[in-house]
Amino acid sequence: MIQEAKIEWAQQNHKQLTDVPTDEDLYGTNGTNGFIRHKLICPDGGRYTFGAVNEDPKCSLADHGHKLQ
Numbered sequence: 001m002i003q004e005a006k007i008e009w010a011q012q013n014h015k016q017l018t019d020v021p022t023d024e025d026l027y028g029t030n031g032t033n034g035f036i037r038h039k040l041i042c043p044d045g046g047r048y049t050f051g052a053v054n055e056d057p058k059c060s061l062a063d064h065g066h067k068l069q
Helices: 002-012 023-027
Strands: none
Touching: 002 023
């Protein structure tokens, strides 16, 4: 879901593959105008980072074997 939102954001805003969206870019402001309706929360308490459009999103718990599916 995050990767799809990053691609959509990049296409609609004429961004490069190396550009990195912010929370506001993907989630919108006050829950409106975003590409993702609700903020995604890691079930294990990690923090998601979007990364550049051409990179896969990551979880802060990746070193502990946690992978985004």
